[in-house]
Amino acid sequence: MSVEVHGTPRRATILWLLLITATLLTWGLGATDVAGRLTILILAVLSFWKGSVIILDFMALRHAPALWRALTLGWMILVWAVIAIAYWKGISR
Amino acid sequence: MENTRNTATLAAAPGPRLAGDLAIWFFILAELLAFGVFFAAYAFTRAKNLELFNVEQQALNRGAGVINTMLLLTASYFVVRAVQAAERAASAQSARWLLAAICCGLGFIGVKLTEYSAAFAHGVSLSSSPFHMFYLSLTFFHFMHVILGLVILLALWNGARKGRYHAGDMNGMETGAAYWHMVDLVWLILFPLVYVIN
Numbered sequence: 001m002s003v004e005v006h007g008t009p010r011r012a013t014i015l016w017l018l019l020i021t022a023t024l025l026t027w028g029l030g031a032t033d034v035a036g037r038l039t040i041l042i043l044a045v046l047s048f049w050k051g052s053v054i055i056l057d058f059m060a061l062r063h064a065p066a067l068w069r070a071l072t073l074g075w076m077i078l079v080w081a082v083i084a085i086a087y088w089k090g091i092s093r
Numbered sequence: 094m095e096n097t098r099n100t101a102t103l104a105a106a107p108g109p110r111l112a113g114d115l116a117i118w119f120f121i122l123a124e125l126l127a128f129g130v131f132f133a134a135y136a137f138t139r140a141k142n143l144e145l146f147n148v149e150q151q152a153l154n155r156g157a158g159v160i161n162t163m164l165l166l167t168a169s170y171f172v173v174r175a176v177q178a179a180e181r182a183a184s185a186q187s188a189r190w191l192l193a194a195i196c197c198g199l200g201f202i203g204v205k206l207t208e209y210s211a212a213f214a215h216g217v218s219l220s221s222s223p224f225h226m227f228y229l230s231l232t233f234f235h236f237m238h239v240i241l242g243l244v245i246l247l248a249l250w251n252g253a254r255k256g257r258y259h260a261g262d263m264n265g266m267e268t269g270a271a272y273w274h275m276v277d278l279v280w281l282i283l284f285p286l287v288y289v290i291n
Contacts, residue, residue: 058170
């Protein structure tokens with residue numbers, strides 16, 4: 001099998017539909033006004049998953065040297081960790 | 094394994110390959126770092142002004158934020174299709190996908206401008222509250238990146254129309270595409286952070 005860096009149109013379309021679905025889910029969750037740790041966790045996980053699709057599939061880093069995956073995915077983990085710490089600090093005051 | 098690789102098509106990369114110019118990837122890292130610092134500053138300022146942030150966040154037009162998220166995701170998808178078409182040397186198709194992506198980007202700009210004008214009409218300004226300061230500066234910083242991204246997509250569209258990109262020369266197309274995806278990636282954190290989490 002050859003390495004298809006940019007994947008197939010079919011795969012891209014499926015991912016795009018899933019990304020749109022996840023966005024509508026995020027909207028629904030935000031509209032419920034449930035400000036809880038679980039809601040925030042779900043929002044963060046959905047956002048993280050969406051980001052990883054952009055990084056691995058759309059930016060084609062899945063087939064890049066591992067360092068670039070580590071830097072970009074690591075950035076996203078770090079950002080969400082900082083947001084989580086600040087959020088926890090906010091509700092525990 | 095080696096044998097299978099040797100018999101693979103010419104267009105296929107033999108091993109790990111970074112799509113696009115190395116310089117754009119360093120630039121993308123610098124941008125991600127800048128946005129990361131901005132996000133952290135927002136999150137900690139919010140933790141100190143929880144009630145204010147929660148009340149003023151409710152006044153944001155979340156529907157506009159959702160529409161803009163979908164526009165950016167769709168534009169990114171169209172850019173992926175443009176890259177795939179260019180790889181098949183289908184230049185005209187590639188140009189059409191890029192034009193569709195540009196339309197989505199312009200849609201984002203339109204929605205954002207409507208949102209800003211409504212906010213300004215309600216007296217929202219950089220100095221009206223810490224939340225407004227962050228909301229305006231963060232979204233405007235991102236807005237400027239969308240505009241630069243659109244300029245890049247226009248250049249790619251022009252190149253695609255002239256048949257500049259093909260499997261043997263994808264560098265320009267992949268470089269521009271990577272920048273656009275970065276703009277999308279940053280929004281995917283900005284949107285839940287500023288519009289949703291309360």
